[in-house]
Amino acid sequence: MNAVVKRFPVRLDIRRGAVDMTHGSGGRAMAQLIDELFVKHLDNVLLRQANDQAAFVVPAGRMVMSTDGHVISPLFFPGGDIGSLAVHGTINDVAMSGARPLYLSAGFILEEGFPLADLERVVASMAHAATTAGVPVVTGDTKVVERGKGDGVFITTTGVGMVPAGVEISGDRARPGDAVLVSGSLGDHGVAIMSSRENLEFETRIESDSAALHGLVGDMVAAVPGIHCLRDPTRGGLATTLNELARQSGVGMLLQEDAIPVKPEVTAACELLGLDPLYVANEGKLVCICSEPDAARVLEVMQAHPLGRQAAIIGSVIEDRHGFVQMQTSFGGSRIVDWLAGEQLPRIC
Amino acid sequence: MKYVEEFRQRDLAQQLAAAIRNEVNPGRQYNLMEFCGGHTHAIFRYGVQDLMPANVKFVHGPGCPVCVLPIGRIDNAIQLVEQHDVILCSYGDMLRVPASERKSLLRVKASGGDIRMVYSTQDALRIARDNPGRQVVFFAIGFETTTPPTAVAIRQAHAGGLDNFSVFCNHVLTPAAIQNILESPEVRTMGSISIDGFFGPSHVSSIIGSRPYEFFAEEFQRPVVIAGFEPLDVMQSALMLIRQLNEGRHEVENEYTRVVSREGNLKAQSLVAEVFELRRSFEWRGLGLVPYSALQIKADFAGLDAERRFDMPAISASDVKGCECPSILRGVKRPTDCKLFGTVCTPDNPMGSCMVSSEGACAAYWSYGRFRQPEMPDSEESAA
Numbered sequence: 001m002n003a004v005v006k007r008f009p010v011r012l013d014i015r016r017g018a019v020d021m022t023h024g025s026g027g028r029a030m031a032q033l034i035d036e037l038f039v040k041h042l043d044n045v046l047l048r049q050a051n052d053q054a055a056f057v058v059p060a061g062r063m064v065m066s067t068d069g070h071v072i073s074p075l076f077f078p079g080g081d082i083g084s085l086a087v088h089g090t091i092n093d094v095a096m097s098g099a100r101p102l103y104l105s106a107g108f109i110l111e112e113g114f115p116l117a118d119l120e121r122v123v124a125s126m127a128h129a130a131t132t133a134g135v136p137v138v139t140g141d142t143k144v145v146e147r148g149k150g151d152g153v154f155i156t157t158t159g160v161g162m163v164p165a166g167v168e169i170s171g172d173r174a175r176p177g178d179a180v181l182v183s184g185s186l187g188d189h190g191v192a193i194m195s196s197r198e199n200l201e202f203e204t205r206i207e208s209d210s211a212a213l214h215g216l217v218g219d220m221v222a223a224v225p226g227i228h229c230l231r232d233p234t235r236g237g238l239a240t241t242l243n244e245l246a247r248q249s250g251v252g253m254l255l256q257e258d259a260i261p262v263k264p265e266v267t268a269a270c271e272l273l274g275l276d277p278l279y280v281a282n283e284g285k286l287v288c289i290c291s292e293p294d295a296a297r298v299l300e301v302m303q304a305h306p307l308g309r310q311a312a313i314i315g316s317v318i319e320d321r322h323g324f325v326q327m328q329t330s331f332g333g334s335r336i337v338d339w340l341a342g343e344q345l346p347r348i349c
Numbered sequence: 350m351k352y353v354e355e356f357r358q359r360d361l362a363q364q365l366a367a368a369i370r371n372e373v374n375p376g377r378q379y380n381l382m383e384f385c386g387g388h389t390h391a392i393f394r395y396g397v398q399d400l401m402p403a404n405v406k407f408v409h410g411p412g413c414p415v416c417v418l419p420i421g422r423i424d425n426a427i428q429l430v431e432q433h434d435v436i437l438c439s440y441g442d443m444l445r446v447p448a449s450e451r452k453s454l455l456r457v458k459a460s461g462g463d464i465r466m467v468y469s470t471q472d473a474l475r476i477a478r479d480n481p482g483r484q485v486v487f488f489a490i491g492f493e494t495t496t497p498p499t500a501v502a503i504r505q506a507h508a509g510g511l512d513n514f515s516v517f518c519n520h521v522l523t524p525a526a527i528q529n530i531l532e533s534p535e536v537r538t539m540g541s542i543s544i545d546g547f548f549g550p551s552h553v554s555s556i557i558g559s560r561p562y563e564f565f566a567e568e569f570q571r572p573v574v575i576a577g578f579e580p581l582d583v584m585q586s587a588l589m590l591i592r593q594l595n596e597g598r599h600e601v602e603n604e605y606t607r608v609v610s611r612e613g614n615l616k617a618q619s620l621v622a623e624v625f626e627l628r629r630s631f632e633w634r635g636l637g638l639v640p641y642s643a644l645q646i647k648a649d650f651a652g653l654d655a656e657r658r659f660d661m662p663a664i665s666a667s668d669v670k671g672c673e674c675p676s677i678l679r680g681v682k683r684p685t686d687c688k689l690f691g692t693v694c695t696p697d698n699p700m701g702s703c704m705v706s707s708e709g710a711c712a713a714y715w716s717y718g719r720f721r722q723p724e725m726p727d728s729e730e731s732a733a
């Protein structure tokens with residue numbers, strides 16, 4: 001980036017400066033922000049070409065594409081921030097097809113007055129997440145909205161990836177008799193976010209599980225290409241994801257509450273707030289549905305990966321024209337695990 | 350998790366289930382009303398009904414704070430926002446309850462009303478301190494459990510001269526409601542519902558103690574067992590109620606001794622008595638006007654009473670046509686008896702308050718139990 005010094009004799013004051021309307025105007029200020037902040041951190045061959053698009057060669061085969069908008073509050077939370085989340089979220093959406101993610105794009109909507117130091121922290125975190133995952137951000141966009149019309153920063157990322165031959169993963173492929181697996185403990189992300197919200201601060205050691213899952217998925221599909229469904233249980237938690245899959249596939253599910261991994265700290269926080277961990281968001285977990293004979297092998301591969309150590313078989317797919325997700329409770333009864341209605345709210349009494 | 354998991358153990362549940370099976374007289378029916386929505390929630394969430402003999406039935410009572418608040422009081426709160434431009438601070442559960450004209454606090458918020466969801470009265474005080482130029486009203490609801498924190502907030506605002514803060518008081522009293530149910534014609538004369546015994550409230554009783562229930566256990570000859578909110582508490586209490594009924598006793602017993610005493614929390618009681626006094630009468634959804642069943646702010650703290658400050662009118666509004674919340678809250682009907690249940694009324698689009706709160710009987714039936722109803726609409730429709 002030797003062009004930086006030549007084009008902008010006075011460097012951007014990242015330590016004390018803030019986003020203003022000129023940073024989205026398309027003029028010199030915007031070019032400087034891109035060079036000295038975005039490209040500085042996200043630097044790679046394609047981005048450095050500074051075109052309005054990135055051009056790359058792809059192998060022949062089935063390509064997937066996914067996009068995700070990130071509007072989280074607070075922007076920084078235990079275990080991550082909006083930057084790392086924006087990278088992991090889209091990588092995971094691409095990976096849930098069984099694909100190997102290749103490239104990302106990032107669109108930023110910045111609010112006037114947002115400190116450049118915070119923006120740099122977010123972008124550096126994105127860069128770190130993208131580098132670690134081996135999935136570069138190759139094109140991007142920046143807009144600025146007036147103060148009061150945003151919430152600091154919104155980030156939309158889009159990703160593309162290639163599906164290996166022979167892999168046909170889709171939410172409509174769950175069949176009665178299939179096994180339902182999760183890759184680890186549930187509710188960590190949502191509880192970490194809640195613990196750092198302004199009016200709800202409570203002491204907990206729980207960190208967000210935000211992570212890129214394509215490595216885990218790669219190992220899984222390499223071992224068992226015939227996996228039926230993969231999905232990451234983000235907003236709405238495990239309960240909502242399983243209901244989506246049940247509806248798409250036209251089946252029911254029967255879970256064993258005892259088998260569902262939840263950390264004691266997460267259970268405790270949910271108890272305190274009157275929430276159900278099955279509805280709390282995750283950002284580094286996946287649900288897998290595969291044929292019963294494949295389940296043991298898939299579980300073994302998951303548990304061998306650092307992001308799947310706590311993986312477990314939590315239930316099975318059953319025939320049910322109502323599409324109910326039912327659960328045998330640890331207590332010995334049974335109930336439905338329903339769609340989330342509205343938002344989860346703490347109880348009063 | 351200590352002190353919680355102990356009360357959710359499967360082996361103990363199986364032992365209790367066996368003890369209950371041994372204790373029940375197969376020749377009779379046991380209709381046990383759990384007053385509190387907290388119990389309703391626990392029964393459904395853990396599947397407690399599955400462990401009970403068929404002749405032991407849970408009758409769901411009115412003890413769900415947002416369920417019993419009549420629509421007129423929510424309309425009042427909406428008026429505060431729309432006509433007086435106040436910042437209204439409310440517990441989250443209240444936001445989705447339908448009000449008149451297809452409004453709700455959530456919809457008013459979406460169209461620009463300044464409504465803030467708070468987790469405690471202290472959040473509301475902070476918002477008042479941070480917005481000295483605005484009137485801030487705390488929408489106080491709930492039974493005796495939530496009353497002491499409201500009293501503390503009123504005292505703090507009074508002592509600190511916080512003159513832009515006030516409280517819209519809707520605190521209601523449990524014993525008055527139980528007595529009203531027992532005095533209702535359906536129970537007393539018509540015999541259309543039989544309630545053989547009561548699970549007494551757990552959190553409420555931690556404040557008021559077990560003594561206030563002694564009068565109606567004696568007067569109406571119904572046993573009361575104060576029960577904790579964990580599923581084993583519910584089962585143990587069911588066993589205690591069944592024993593009393595079999596032995597012809599009608600006493601107040603306390604299963605929840607780890608928290609509740611006969612006298613209750615005297616400090617909290619005196620705090621409440623300092624700030625609040627009985628209302629002559631208060632409207633409950635389902636129960637109608639119940640004498641001396643609610644609290645109002647004493648004249649000493651009149652400046653902090655939103656009803657006085659904003660000269661709030663009494664609004665009488667009717668429930669949605671066909672909504673059976675009133676009968677369900679009295680235990681006269683079950684959620685599945687309502688024509689709206691699961692058709693036009695679901696948690697995603699509630700018509701009545703019992704479908705809103707997780708403590709409401711309809712929401713509990715729908716969210717946890719509808720697979721027991723073979724003719725219920727399926728999951729797909731509920732999600733649409």
